[in-house]
Amino acid sequence: MSSALKGLSNTFKTLSISTSISIRRSIATTSAVAPSSPPSQETPAAAPAPTWTPETQRTGVLARKQGMTCLWDEDGARIPVTVLHLDQVQVLSSQSYPSTSTTPARHSVTLGCSPRRAKTTRGALLGQFVKAGIDPKMKVVEFPVTEDAVLRPGTTLSAIHFVPGQYVDVQAPSIGKGFQGVMKRHGFAGLRASHGVSISHRSHGSTGQHQDPGRVFPGKKMAGRMGGKLVTTQNLLVHRIDTLHNVLYVRGAVPGPPGGFVRVVDAKKKVGWKARSRASKGLDREKGEVLDGVKTLPMPAGTVEMAEGLPREIMSNKAK
Amino acid sequence: MSMVRTKISATFSQLCKRCYSTANSSYPFSSSVTVPSPSPPSPSQIPPKTASLLSTLNTHLSSLDPSSSSLIPLFSRRSPTRVLPGSVLTVTSYSTPPSASNPSPSLTTFSGVLIGVRRRNEGRDLSIRLRNLVGRTGVEVAFKVFSPLVKEIKVVQRAETSGPLLATAGAKEGERRKPVIKASKRAKMYFVRDQPNRLTGVAGIIKQQREREMQAENRKGARR
Numbered sequence A: 001m002s003s004a005l006k007g008l009s010n011t012f013k014t015l016s017i018s019t020s021i022s023i024r025r026s027i028a029t030t031s032a033v034a035p036s037s038p039p040s041q042e043t044p045a046a047a048p049a050p051t052w053t054p055e056t057q058r059t060g061v062l063a064r065k066q067g068m069t070c071l072w073d074e075d076g077a078r079i080p081v082t083v084l085h086l087d088q089v090q091v092l093s094s095q096s097y098p099s100t101s102t103t104p105a106r107h108s109v110t111l112g113c114s115p116r117r118a119k120t121t122r123g124a125l126l127g128q129f130v131k132a133g134i135d136p137k138m139k140v141v142e143f144p145v146t147e148d149a150v151l152r153p154g155t156t157l158s159a160i161h162f163v164p165g166q167y168v169d170v171q172a173p174s175i176g177k178g179f180q181g182v183m184k185r186h187g188f189a190g191l192r193a194s195h196g197v198s199i200s201h202r203s204h205g206s207t208g209q210h211q212d213p214g215r216v217f218p219g220k221k222m223a224g225r226m227g228g229k230l231v232t233t234q235n236l237l238v239h240r241i242d243t244l245h246n247v248l249y250v251r252g253a254v255p256g257p258p259g260g261f262v263r264v265v266d267a268k269k270k271v272g273w274k275a276r277s278r279a280s281k282g283l284d285r286e287k288g289e290v291l292d293g294v295k296t297l298p299m300p301a302g303t304v305e306m307a308e309g310l311p312r313e314i315m316s317n318k319a320k
Numbered sequence B: 001m002s003m004v005r006t007k008i009s010a011t012f013s014q015l016c017k018r019c020y021s022t023a024n025s026s027y028p029f030s031s032s033v034t035v036p037s038p039s040p041p042s043p044s045q046i047p048p049k050t051a052s053l054l055s056t057l058n059t060h061l062s063s064l065d066p067s068s069s070s071l072i073p074l075f076s077r078r079s080p081t082r083v084l085p086g087s088v089l090t091v092t093s094y095s096t097p098p099s100a101s102n103p104s105p106s107l108t109t110f111s112g113v114l115i116g117v118r119r120r121n122e123g124r125d126l127s128i129r130l131r132n133l134v135g136r137t138g139v140e141v142a143f144k145v146f147s148p149l150v151k152e153i154k155v156v157q158r159a160e161t162s163g164p165l166l167a168t169a170g171a172k173e174g175e176r177r178k179p180v181i182k183a184s185k186r187a188k189m190y191f192v193r194d195q196p197n198r199l200t201g202v203a204g205i206i207k208q209q210r211e212r213e214m215q216a217e218n219r220k221g222a223r224r
Helices: A002-014 A015-029 A124-133 A182-186 A268-281 A283-287 A304-308 B012-019 B053-064 B070-074 B190-194 B196-222
Strands: A061-072 A078-085 A090-097 A106-115 A137-145 A167-173 A178-180 A225-227 A231-243 A247-251 A263-267 A313-316 B003-005 B033-036 B088-094 B105-120 B127-134 B139-145 B150-156
Touching: A002 A263, A002 A313, A002 B190, A061 A106, A061 A247, A061 B053, A078 A231, A078 B190, A090 A124, A090 A137, A124 A137, A167 A268, A178 A268, A182 A225, A263 A268, A268 A283, B053 B070, B070 B150, B088 B127, B088 B139, B105 B190, B105 B196, B127 B196, B139 B150, B150 B196
Parallel strands: none
Antiparallel strands: A061 A078, A061 A263, A078 A247, A090 A106, A106 A137, A167 A231, A167 A263, A178 A225, A231 A247, A231 A313, A313 B033, B003 B150, B088 B105, B088 B150, B105 B127, B127 B139
């Protein structure tokens, strides 16, 4: 099995993306797996694309943080934006777990982002990519979705998945700061610079009371490792999208360093809860908008095929 | 010796119409969006193929501004026609942004010596710092060049490393060069903050420029 996979990895080594499609199909047939056809080739009785409802949970996207820049709006306001690049984001698989007596049915979409050399990809993971008929990826993540948002393996996601004017939650490990003192880590004030303070200018001071309780409470804020943890920044506005470069311009800052992988998902509060609140009040029927300024969201996902018929660059009119 | 680089020749609303269009019909997911219609960037603005994605995007965004073709050659780091520190510039800016209801709000003009250019993000955050004596007080103002609030940047007099050669009428030996504003040997001229007498001549240069412009306008009026 390992030699067969080594052969596969050698095949991938010499592949370019354009030639991979024909070889993908031949590999699929030899392994007796149904060939993964491109998403455009639907079955004869294809159902129409589902519409987004406030109860729908679409897949998120894995993007690479490129850095920050600024845009200027018509009122002269400067808008700092973070550039997120959807670097060859493709669906690896979709899982469906049937309901049991205690849990409801669950569905999920597994995505990969950023190309990777087959030689450096672990054999087991490489087999997953071969099964899906896509090139190996650097990072693979899973997103929980509802049944109407399940995607076919091999689907390539585009920046058109997000609508300028909607909000997103962005999640990534924060930049690691190493072992840090309490002043940086917890914002403690420290002690005086002079007037008799000896050696403890940046220390935490007292850690508790006296004989009662006679111990330091668990969770006491102290010096230690700072950063490198998963941080979710909620409700960032998607200001602009560029489908040629597959890039999102998101207002505000995003955790992690440039080059880092970030999970971008429809905002739980400002999309999910907001849409449900609007629907219960009947606001969505007034203007035909599920959210303020957003008619609907691409379903089941914004793919590169969907982006072909739409403008290349789109930006939101929302004032800062 | 002055060159006028007009930032916006039309009113702001016309500018918006020129470079943006609301493609409501072609984008079904929202009607509160605009689609920028890009103009192809000038050859000097096209980044090399090895440039990073962010660099390419920043260059593309800067090129969408219609005044970028005139402003980038003025302030870019290696442009042969760049304005050197020590030059005298005049910046005209809006106090409030122009809108449909108020297309030409009041303007503010500030002239001064260019003491620094701050270049970031391929021109997105390009800012210049001008210093002048207002009364007896030194005043420095920083302008974000690509902000919609900055209307116009005029070069009153460029600083040069050495002036042009003059033909000597008499039997004097050696070369004589026309006196010009000497360009500083520094990128940032913060040392002028400690030299109160250095900027006293700037007001005269600006006044002379204004008189020249007035005379030109009078001549135009007389011709009509």
